[in-house]
Structure formats: C-alpha cells, structure tokens
Amino acid sequence: MGAIRLEKVKKTFGTLDVIPGVDLDINDGEFVVFVGPSGCGKSTLLRLIAGLEDVTDGKILINGTDVANEAPAKRGLSMVFQSYALYPHMTVYNNIAFGLKMAGESKEVIEEKVQSAAKILNLTDYLERRPSALSGGQRQRVAIGRAIVRNPAAFLFDEPLSNLDAALRVNMRLEITGLHQELKTTMIYVTHDQVEAMTMADKIVVLQAGRVEQVGKPMELYNNPANKFVAGFIGSPKMNFLGGELAQKRDCHEIGIRPEHIAVSTESGEIPATVKIAEHLGAETYLHVEADGLGPMTVRATGEIPLGEHDKIFLTPEQDRIHRFDAHGLALGNS
C-alpha cells in the first residue's frame, strides 16, 4: 500500500525558492513520472518525499499519515539513485541484505528475500562479487534489488538510467516497467527524458521552476497540453509554434502543431516552405524546413520521402490537431 499526497509542499535553500508550493496526489500502485528541464526541482521534490531533505513547509502524507517530520527510514520508501550508490565495501549479497539487517530480520528471512530478489533481477551468479566488478547494468539491478527486498510502500527513482548507454537504457526501461507490473507497488520516477516519461508512466507530472505545469496520463498531455511549455516539452521532435496570420485566422495568439500532424505535398497546401535538411531514417523522414514568412519548422513524415535540400514543398496541418494558445501561453479549447 502506498498512496502519497503532497499538500502545499515548499522548499527553499537559503533565499532560493526551489519548490514554491506543490500539491499532488499519487494513488496506490501508480507509476508516476516527474519530468522537466534540468534544475527544475525534480530531484529536490523526490528527496523531500524520501525525507533526505526537510520540507520548509507543507505536508507529505503517506497512506494518510503526515511524515514530513519523520526520518527517511520511518517512511517505508526505497530509493534508487542515479549513481547507484552501492556500498563499495560489501558484496552484492550484503548490499541487498543491508536494509534487512538494519531492520533486524533473521538470517533465514534475509537469505530467502535476497535470493528471491536476485532471481527476479538475474543476479544470482553475482551475489559474492563486489560492485566494482559489475557492469553498469548489473550495478543498476543491484540498486533495484536493494530497493525491492524491503518491500516498500513506494519506490523512488532518480534518473536511474542516465548513466547507461542507449541500448541498455531501453532494456532497463522495459525491465522496470515489467517490475512494476509484477509488484504493483507505487513508483515515482524522475527523468528529464520525455521518451522515458511517455513510455513508462501511468501519470506524468510536468515540472518547471518548481511548479507543477500539468498532471495527466501520457496521452492526455500529448493530446491536450495545458500550456505552451507542456506542449513543447512532451513529444519529440518538438511541437512547431507559429504566430502571425495563421494564428489570427484561428482566433488566438499562437498555434502549435506537432511535426507528425503535418501533411507534405509537392503541389499545394496551406504553408509553402523550403527544405533545409532532410533526415532519412527509413521508417520515417524528418524534414527541417524554412516556412515562407514563418520561420523554421520540423515535419515528421512516415516512410521514405524522396526530398532533399532546396526542394519546394507545401505543408498542411491536420486541422483538428492544431493547438491554440493565448498571449500567456495558456491553451485555448480546440476551435
């Protein structure tokens, strides 16, 4: 059981107001991802929940009890650090067993739990090794093993995959998702990688400068971003923002249109443009174009499109996929 609720959580470092006040509800068993640009306070928020930082003000409720002034260990949460933070002087076995030893579990219980965690994470053959004799992916699994044996109310991950290479990252991403489906324990996962956020989350929390910009299911954020920031942050390549006549025609300050929602034609269309760079990936083609009088845009077309530099093309946004924003960057209802 691990339902977590933040009420007006504030954090300042000296005079620096890092988290001005966050309210958030995390349901039991949910996989919640905090995303946002570097320095926006993701780690700080996670560490506040963990108890590694003291809140300046506000409440942190775990299963209804306010734990804002409790020590980390009392909160029943487990954390996986970006640096893995394994105990270098202990074997893998002892790394995983440490929390159980601290909790005063008996030898037999420890043995059983460590072995079963090792089995889930494919670490059985490495139990007697030191962390220094493991690969990055194995270290990450030890860190996860250390977290799961304690049977926590929730797991906290702080950018756990950012030290791994791209291929391994995809693998571990799937492993963590699989683990969540198996354990059904609440997970809070911090990343600045919006692909990780989109693929793993039940619920995404987009943060900027310590403020929650929007909370929602991945597809909700993708389809109905609340403002320009979320619209630009979620989705890759980034959404195109266009002002001027196109926006006025639609009664707003600016429109946003995702690269994948633009039709390309060599004959006719709403926006004439010139191809600057064409990236051919086989399954799809990214066109970086200069739209006449509007500036640079990105288009993502499926399949192989035989276009290259200087080619003249016409772009037509899918009308019902256009996002409208007012002068403050807030989204206006679809017209």
Added chain:
Amino acid sequence: MENKQTPLGYVSFSVFAWIVGLLIFFPIFWMVLTSFKTELEAVSIPPSFISFDWTLENYVEVQERSNYFKFAMNSVILAVGSTLVGLVFAVTCAWAMAFNPTKRTKDALLWMLSTKMMPPVGVLVPIYLLFRDWGLLDTRFGLIMVLFLMNLPIMVWMLYTYFKEIPTDILEAARMDGATLPKEIIFVLLPMAVPGIASTMLLNIILAWNEAFWTLNLTTSDAAPLTAFIASYSSPEGLFWAKLSAASTLAVAPILVIGWFSQKQLVRGLTFGAVK
C-alpha cells in the same frame, strides 16, 4: 604516465633528494652510533666513525638505572589512548563538516587548525594550574586529554579531507535502508574510509609519541613516558653522551619501526587531498 624529464634533470633531482634525505637521517644515525661507544670515545675529537670499540655497556647501564618498560608502557598508553579518544571526536566532527556543511564550515576548519599555530607555552600556566587543582598532574588520564586536544585539529582536518571524497549518495542510501546515524557511520562510512582513518591514527600516534613539551611539564614519574626517560639522562649528572644516546635510541626505536613499516600508508594519507 609519461616522464618528460631529461636524464640530467632526473639525476640532479635524485642527488638533491638523497642529500636532503641523508641530512635528515644523519642525526639519528649518529645517535645510534654514539650509543655503542664508550663515554670517552663519544666526545673524542675528531669523532671516530666505525673504528671504535663497539660496546653494549650503555644499554646495560640504562636498563639498570631506570625502568625502560615502565616509560615505554606509558608512551604506548598515552599515544594509543589519545588517538582513540581523538578518533571518536574527530570522526563525528569530520562527518558533520563533510556531509552537512554550512557556509562557515571552511572557516571553522581553518580556525581549528589555526589553534595549532599558537605556541603551547602560551597556555602552559593555565593548564598547569587546572591540572594541579583537579589533581591531574602526573596522571595518564590528564595527559591523554591534553595530547588528544592538541592533535584533534589535525585529526579532524585529515578525516575531513578523506570524507569529502566519499559520495554523499552512499550515506543517503544507508539512511533510506534504515540505518540510524551511528550505524550509518560504523557500517558504511568508516569501512569506506579505512585507509584515511589508518593514516590519521598512525600520524597521531607518532605525534603523540614524540610530544615532549606537555609530557615533560605535566608528569614526574607515574605517567612519565619515554620523552621523560630521555630527559632524565640529559640533566642531573652532567652530559653523558653515550648513555643519553642509548636512552634516546631505545625511546625512538619502536616508533621508527612503526613508521618504517607504514610509510606507504602515511605518505598516501598525508598527500591525499593534495595529489589524487
């Protein structure tokens, strides 16, 4: 690592290093040599190097006249005792400074170290009076306290430099794993800092062993360590170089042996923050 030095530069550096080394070592060498001479040969001019009648009579006499082992025991108790007490305080202090620093941590460290620049004689009278009033004169306990306080700044500084290199994440992981503060320090921090703690302890034992100002001023017999043992040969009966040398050789021998065997550890510890 690439060695960019010319052979000539390399040779002259080596020669220079050897000269400095020999200069530093010579007094100890001469002391050991003198301890095997007769009193007459010890003061003869020109001094004789190897060609003298080697004798052990100085050692025999020193052993007969005073109880070396009592002094040596006191030296061990004072050096080890003050180091262990110091470690308890220095570890906790360095932990706080390294892992929970504030704006003024650096200042506090410098201030602690600056107390080492004050001449000890400046506080001799107050400390002497305190010791007298509290009945601490010539007690091992009193001496341990003074030696521990004297070396505390250096211990804190050394441990701080070591602890600084340990990622805070690992301690936080222990905290998440449910370790209380003492357990976090004992099971996680200390094992990771073993090399640093070992060199800190070694250096501190050597400093305490060699300390002569307080040990001479605050002890008479019960708590007197080897420094007092040496001193007892220099004053009352005029100068007996050979016997004084024998006593000194006996006094420095244990610490020299320890220092010799642990030199690698010591150098590593002392240069830790500097190189790396």
